Every structure is written in C-alpha cells, then in structure tokens.
Amino acid sequence: MEYDPFLLVILTLTGLVAGWINTLAGGGSNLTLPMLMLLGLPPDVANGTNRVGVFLQGAVAVRGFHHYGRLDTQSITSILVPTLSGGAIGAVVAAVMPNVALKPLLLGTILTMSFIILVRPGFIAPPEGTPVRKVSESRGAWLGLFVAGVYGGFVQAGVGFILLAALSGGLRYDLVRANALKMVCTLSFTSVSLAVFIWFDQIRWLPGLILAVGTMAGSYLSVKFAIRASQNTVKWFLFAMTLVACAAALFF
Template identity: 80%
Template sequence: MEYDPLLLLVLAGLGVIAGWINTLAGGGSNLTLPMLMVLGLPPDVANATNRVGVVLQGAVAVRGFHHHGKLDTGNVWAILLPTLIGGAIGAITAALLPNVTLKPLLLGTILTMTLVILIRPNFIAPPAGTPVKSPSESRSAWLGLFVAGIYGGFVQAGVGFILLAALAGGLRYDLVRANALKMVCTLAFTSVALVIFISFGQVRWIPGLVLAVGTMIGSHLSVKFAINAKQSTIKWFLFAMTLVACAAAFIT
C-alpha cells in the first residue's frame, strides 16, 4: 500500500502533539486514530497500528521519568499485574470485535474525572506528604487498573484518564509520579496488545513508525515539562484535556 508523503508528515506532527498530551494526561489517540484512517487504514488496522507509536512513546517517557527520579519502582509489579491481565483481554477482544463497544466507558470515566477535578481537586491531586497506598490496600484502585488494562488493550484512546483515576485518586500518588507509573502501565499492556495485533496481521509498519517518531519527540518534551511544572498546572492541564476528550468522543 502506498501512502501520501504529505499525510505521513501530518501524521508525524500529530504524533508530537499526541505524545505530549498522552504523557501528561491522556486522549492523544483521539488525534492519531482518525489520521491513520485518513491514510486509508480500516478502523481495526488503525487501532492496531496506533500501538506502535504508543509503545515507543511509553519507552521514552518511562526512561525520562526514571532518569529524573520520579518513577516509584516499589509498587510497579503490583500495579502492572491487573493492567497486564486486562490488557491481554482487551486486545484479544479488539482483534475479534468492532472497536466501539467501550465508548460509554470512556465517556463515563472522563465526565466523572472532570467533575471530580472541579468538586474535589485534592482527590486527583493529593497534597504533598499524602501517604501512598499499594494496590492490595485499595480494591477500587486494583479494579480501576484492571479496567484500564481492558480498555487500553481494546481501544487505547483516553486510557490515561482511567489510569490516573486509579493511581492518583485511588493510590494517592502525586500527578508527576502518577503520570510516570501511568506510562509504565501503558507501555506494558500496549506491548502485550501490539504482539496480539501483529499476530492477527493488523499492524502497518510504515505509518506506525512514522507516527512513533512524532510520539517519541512529544513524550520527551512532555517529561521535561512535567518535571518542572507545578502540580496545580498539571491538574488544570488534565482538566482541559478531559473536556477536549469528551468533545472528541462525542463527535467520533
């Protein structure tokens, strides 16, 4: 299949924006998925191909947060377990079913987070010194991570909001560390999903790698911003992105 070079350039540019958004909040795939379909990819193939950019973006972000000492490794495996189980379930489901089934979940989660940020801002942005919980201490957080894995494995777009609800809201991480762990989870279950999609022959490598160049650049820049930004700045950026994601989900 031949691709329009100009459209590939636009895809890379959108990848930069998506990588920046995904690292700080979520919803960047609402930009890249439609662009992949503009290139001529069917929805299921676009959904699978999008994961190439997400995986490489996640690798850059995790390395960046770890380099700056913002990645809490103590609970990583306990946090990864439910997301990996959910991610495998979601990816297999996505490979076999139309990728519209979980849209109500996305909308419900984003709308809930928007209200929570307005009404109870300390829930999603815990004050400094708030004790962190492990997943074994919070069943709701464990369930949230499992649901995030299913949703992320299925369709990806907006999964960052579900992960942040579990990590910042449920486990009480500050937003910088929650974003670092969010990217670890995203990298893990998206890698599982990508392997499944490759086995089903649904990944197109040229647009996938072009997109990845953009997402990696965006993620690198976003980590640098997150390390130096105030938590309140990240919180309101997250709020703005929930509104944008709501509008995008209603439109699409």
C-alpha cells in the same frame, strides 16, 4: 501502498501533539487514529499501526521519568498484577460486546474524570506530602487498577484517565509520579496488543514509524514539562485534556 508525503508530515506533527497529551493525560489516539485512516488505512489496520507510536512513546516516557527519579520502581510489579489481569479479561469482553457500547463507555469515563477534578481536586491531585499507599493496603485502588486493565484491554483509548484516577486517587501519588506509573502500565498493555497486531499483519510499518517519530518527541518534551511544572498546572492540563478528549470522541 503509496502515501501522500504531505499527509505523512502532518501525521508526524499529529504524533507530536498526541505524544505530549498521552504522557500527561490521555486520549491522544483520538487524534492519531483519524489521521491514519485519512492515509487510507482501514480502521483495524489503523488501530494496529497506531500501537507502534503508543509503544515507542511509552518507552521514551518511562525512561524519562526514571531518569528524573520520578518512577516508583518498587511498586511496578504490584501495580501491574491487577492491570494486566484486567487487560486479559477486557480483551475477551471486546470480542463479545457490541461496538456501539464503546463511545458511551469512553464518554462516561472522561466526563466522570472532569467532574472529579472540578468537585474534588484533592482526590486527583493529592496535597504535597500525602503518604503513598501500597496496592495491598487499598482494595479500592486494586479494584481501580483492575477496572483500568479491563478497560485498557477492551478499548485502550482514554485508559490513561482511569489509570490516573486509580494511581492518584487510590494510591495517592502526585500527578507526576502517577503519570510515570501510568506510562509503565500503558507500555505493558501495548506490548501485548502490538504482538497480536503483528501476528495478524494489521500494522503498516512506514506510517507507524513515522507516527512514532512524532509521539516519541512529544513524550520527551512532555516529561521535561511535567518535571518543571507545578502539581496545579498538571492538574488543570489534565482537566483541559478531558474536555478535548470528549470533543474528539463525539466527532470521531
């Protein structure tokens, strides 16, 4: 299959923006999926190809947050248990639930996040010095991570918003450390789904790797921004991205 070189350049730039958005918020796939389909990829292949960029951006983000000492490595296992358990169930649900349920579910999730940020900003952005809870100490957080896993296994787009609600709202991580753990969860989801898409030959490697160049660059720059930005700045960036994600979901 031949690809328009100009569109491949635009794909890289789109990946740059998406990588930035995904690292600090979520919903970047609402930009990259339409771009991949514009190249002529069918929706299922575009979905698989998109995971190449998501996986490599996640690897860059996790390494970056760990380098700056913002990744709580001791909590990773306890956080991944409910998220990956939910992810397995979500994949099964995706096989039986009609596609018409996807957009209302995505919009409802994002709008709820926007409402929480406006009405209870301290929930999603805990004040400095707030003690972090363990997953074993909060049933609500465990349930939130499990629901995030179900949603991530089901549709993935916008799962970052649910993970941030569970990690910041439930476990009381500040938004930078919550984003670091969110990227660990996303990387774990994507590792599994990427293997599935490879098995079913639903990945086109040229556009996937070109997209990944952009997403990795965007993620790298986003981590540097997150480390230097204030909690309040990250919070309002997250709010702005919920609105962008709503608009993208409505049009695509």
